[in-house]
Amino acid sequence: MSFDYDLFVIGGGSGGVRAARLASSEAGAKVGLAEEYRMGGTCVIRGCVPKKLMVFASTYSSAFEDAREYGWDVTAGDFDWPVFRTKLNAELDRLEGLYTKNLGNAGVEIHNARAVIKDAHTVELSTGQTFTAKHILVAVGGTPFVPDMEGAEHVITSNEVFNLEKLPKNILIVGGGYIACEFACILNGMGVDVTQYYRGAQILRGFDGEARGHVAELMVQKGVNLHVGTDVLEIKKVDGGLWVKSADGEEGVYEHVMYATGRRPNTDGLGLEEAGVKLGRWGQVEVDDYSQTSVPSIYAVGDVTDRINLTPVAIREGAAFVETVFKGNPTKPDHELVAGAVFTQPELGSVGLTEEDARDQEPIEVYCASFRPMQTLFAGRTDRVMMKLIVSQATRKVLGCHIVSDQAGELIQLAAVAIKMGATKEDFDRTVAVHPTMSEELVTMKTPVRTA
Template sequence: MAFDYDLFVIGGGSGGVRAARLAASEAGAKVALAEEYRMGGTCVIRGCVPKKLMVFASGYAGAMDDARAFGWEVAAGGFDWPLFRGKLDAELDRLEGIYRTNLQKAGVDIFDARATLADPHTVRLADGTEKTARHILVATGGRPFVPEFPGAEHVITSNEVFRFEALPKRVLIVGGGYIACEFACILNGLGVEVTQYYRGAQILRGFDEEARGHIAGAMCDNGIDLRVGTVVQRIDRVEEGLWVKSTDGHDAVYDEVLYATGRVPNTEGLGLEQAGVKLRQNGAVEVDAYSQTSVPSIYAVGDVTDRVNLTPVAIREGAAFVETVFKGNATRADHALVPGAVFTQPEFGTVGMTEEEASAHGPIEVYATAFRPMQTGFAGREDRVLMKLIVCARSRKVLGCHIVADHAGEMIQLAAIAIKMGATKEDFDRTVAVHPTMAEELVTLKAPVRTG
């Protein structure tokens, strides 16, 4: 059978774009890609990139306080949200243009339209046009999830935060994951009065317990009204804003209510099940180690598979797909020891096992320290940094590293290289410290604080 394309990619996010570009430019495949919204996906348009720029913006108020403590005469005016948003929009337009240009340079045909599956080899565009392909790659990512409750129609999600016409004065953030905590810190840093509800006992479920507690304490110290064990019962629009009734009796009015209660795979209405593609209970596309679905001609990468939902992982999965399908080099994306960062204030960098996970696998030693860093200590702030290594008592390998500190994301990237290579605690010990830095504590931790 003659096909219109060797590969048709549905979704213009990081994973889909990488796969399309490599298949076309390196494997000589005839490739098409369909994207219904904007090129770049969640990360570039409504996730990592705009969020990190907001993180930068939110840190300057504290930086000016520190500058005064270091002898500078500075005065902060009000934060100009319209000015910032205009520059943010321009930067996202620039990045989207780069994505589109790189695809075009590689020879990829772009369809600015929603695409669904008609059968295992046919994609149907929104205008009814059908295109056939030897292989189809689903890379449609995920979307925010909002539970059903009275007044749910009044809430916003992380998608809308970047589109505020003006910054609200009072915000309620519902959720305890990294997205909720990041936006709580961002908006708090920009001068918004922030309350955060989480139904569980502690924020950042799934991360290291000690690090979670450290971050929660810092968030509260920075002025965020964090309320755990609390659930929204209903929301009503009133003259002053949005009235929120909660289970802890703390009923209040807010200008905006932001729900960050998880994300779900974008598989609804794609025609996957009709084409024979198996989905998991949460709607994620079920794939094997090579990103192949239950239908041999259809593959999936990125958040739509709900494996490790991070942009760099989606990019690796897209590249591995091309190696496997178009270069004849069977390649699995490596999902082990993936480092990550949570851009709270302070930041949280993590790689490997938590203390709780590691102790369940065998005897461990925990090396940790918390201290006031030089820069903020001199400025009179009470911030404390946490550095933590989890070590296997038998092999001496470092199983996990957890850092809560300014620039923790930068530090954890380098620590992850050593841990990925199988470094032992003694390898860390043999490394000479860079002084004076916060990171030097990672190589000067001599005695375990506890064993397990």
């Protein structure tokens, strides 16, 4: 049977774009790709990239204060959101153009339309066109989840926050994951009065418990009005904004309420189940180790599979798919020891096991240091850095590393290389410290603070 394409990719995000480019340019496949919104996906258009630029912008408020403590005659005015947003949108347009250009240069045929799956080898576009493909790759990512509740139509999510016409005077952020915490810190740094609700006992579920507590305490110190163990009961539109009543009886009026209560795979209306593709409880596409679904010709990568929802993981999964299907080299994406960073203020960098998970697995030693770093100590800030290593008593391997500090995301990337290579605590100990730095604590902690 002849097909219109060797591969048809649904979704123009990081995973889909990488797979399409490699299949076309390196494997000689005829590739089509459909994207219904903007090329680049969540990460480039409404996720990692604009968020990180907002992080950078938000840190200057404290930087101005520090500069004065260091002797600079600095006068800071108010943050100009329209100026920043205009430049931000221009940068996103530039990146989207690069994604489109690189796909075209690789020989991929782009369809600016929504695609749905009709059967194992057929996709139908919103333009009315229908194409057949030997293989179909689903890479449509995720979408913010908002609970079904009265007043939900009035809230915003991380999709809309980048497009606000003006910064609000105050905002309520609902959620305790990394997106909620990052935006709480971002908007707080930009001068917004931020309240955050989380129904759990502590923010950043899934991260190391000690690190979570450290971040939460510093967020409160910096001005975020954080409430854990509570949730929203009611939302009503009133003069001046949105009236909110919480589970613990508190009431308040906010210009905006932002929900960051998780993301769900973006599979609604895609035709997957009708084509025989098995989905999980939350709509995630179930795949095997090679990203193949229950329909042999259909594969899926990235957040839509709900494995590890990080852009670099989606890119690796897309590349492994091409190796497996188009290069005859069966390759499993490596999901072990994937490092991550939460861009709160300060940041949280993490790789490997948390203390809680490690002690359930085997006897461990915990090395931890908390201290006030030189730069902010001199400026009179009360910030505290935390460096933590989890070590196997039996093998001496470092099972996990957790850092809470400015630039923790940069630091954890380097620590991840050593831990991925199987470094032991003694390997860290033999490494000469770089002085004076915060990170030297990683190689100077000689005595465990506890065993478990």
